[in-house]
Amino acid sequence: MSDGPISSFIKHHFRHFNAATLVDAAEAYRRHLEAGGKMFLTLAGAMSTAELGLSLAEMIRQDKVHAISCTGANLEEDLFNLVAHNFYERVPNWRDLTPEDERALLERHMNRVTDTCIPEMEAMRRLEGALLDEWTRADQAGERYFPHQFMYRILRSGALEEFYQIDPKDSWVYAAMERELPIFVPGWEDSTMGNxxxxxxxxxxxxxxxxxRTGIEYMIELADWYTRASAEAPIGFFQIGGGIAGDFPICVVPMLHQDLRRENVPVWAYFCQISDSTTSYGSYSGAVPNEKITWxxxxxxxxxxxxxxxATIVAPLIFAYVLGW
Incomplete structure (x- = not known):
């Protein structure tokens, strides 16, 4: 693969410490794909509000990501941005806000995520209206779907199309819908739409x-997907942040081995985590990769x-490198 200006810059300037690890991880990601491997990506934090879709959507379209585990917040916040981008407000001085300033944002129905305020009425309530139609229709028909499948249904129906305020090509959920990408959303109830x-x-x-449908059903679905996918190609694990988005899917391998006692199920073939968690053997997010060998x-x-x-800095750079930008 030829390198574009971003990749060339990274290769020339990122030579030591975390910068060098970024290059090593990105190179290994490329090699994994070139050898026929697949990549499973996990998405924690507020990466959708950070507009990771600008690069992640292209990774999905170019077959560089083959399945995703994400929090309910990341699933919905990508669509919040799709339908309400022009109503978002940025707060550059967010570190200086007083409690009274925060209350003023609340009274205006502006929900703050660090330096970005999500507008409740234009984003959350707009998505709720479209989803409620799908929820009640399925409920009355006796049908059941996973959270991401309901998102796919409203995107396919065009129910939100009149509200789009960004190009859909910059929405990673839209790109995932187009490819019918497997998505797993553990703990979906811990999200605005879940509430x-x-x-x-x-x-x-x-x-x-x-x-x-529930988280246990997601694990059953993931076990089936991993069994089938890993029989065809080695599966890598690219983790953004920590928490349930990462811990839930990585556990499918020991579950298949130790609880179902299945033989010849390969472990994850590549592992990379972008994390600002303090390295610690007492937390999942801060555990070093070697600890995962014991599990x-x-x-x-x-x-x-x-x-x-x-990750808001590192993930787009790695994606650009993998894409050859």
Missing amino acids: MYAAHCIAGDIKQVHTV GKLAVDTPKFVIESD
């Missing part, structure tokens, strides 16, 4: 709470990288 869904169940608008997730010879930096 709204619970509220509609309590209010009686939705009769069957399991109209939206049956990685092998001794699995290529392993930890880039201790801000």
Whole structure:
């Protein structure tokens, strides 16, 4: 693959410490794909509000990412940005805000994520309206879908199209929908749409709470996907942040080995984590990759990288490198 200006700059200037690890990880990502491997990506933090879709959507379209595990927040916040981008407000001086300043944002229904305020009415309530139609329709028909499948359905239906405020090519969920990419969303109830869904169940608008399928069902689906996919190609694991988005899917391998006692299931064939968590053997997000060997997730010879930096800076650079930009 020929290198574009971004990749060339990275190769020339990123020579030591976290910068060098970024190059090593990106090169290994390329080699993994060139050897016929697939890549599983996990998305924690507020990366959708950081507009990671600008690069991640292209990674999906160019077959550089083959499945995703993300928080419910990342799933919905990509679509918030799609339908309400022009109503967002940036707060450059966010470190200086007083409690009274924060309350003023609340009173204006502006939900702050670091330096970015998400507008409740234009983003959250707009998406809720489209989803409620799909939730109730499925509920009445006795149908059940995963959270990401409901998102795919509203995108395909065109229910939100009149509200688009960015080019859909910059939405990673839209790109995933176009490719019917497998997405796994553990702990979806810990999200704005999950809270709204619970509220509609309590209010009686939705009769069957399991109209939206559950995290255990996601794990069963993931076990089936990993079994089939890993039989065809080695699967790498690219982790942005920590938490449930990463811990949930990486555990599918030891579950297949130790709980289902299946033989000949390969472990993850590549591992990279971008993390600003303090290195610690007492936390998942801060654990070094070798600890995962003891849990049956990685092998001794699995290529392993930890880039201790801000994912909003690092992830787009790695994606640009892998894309040859």
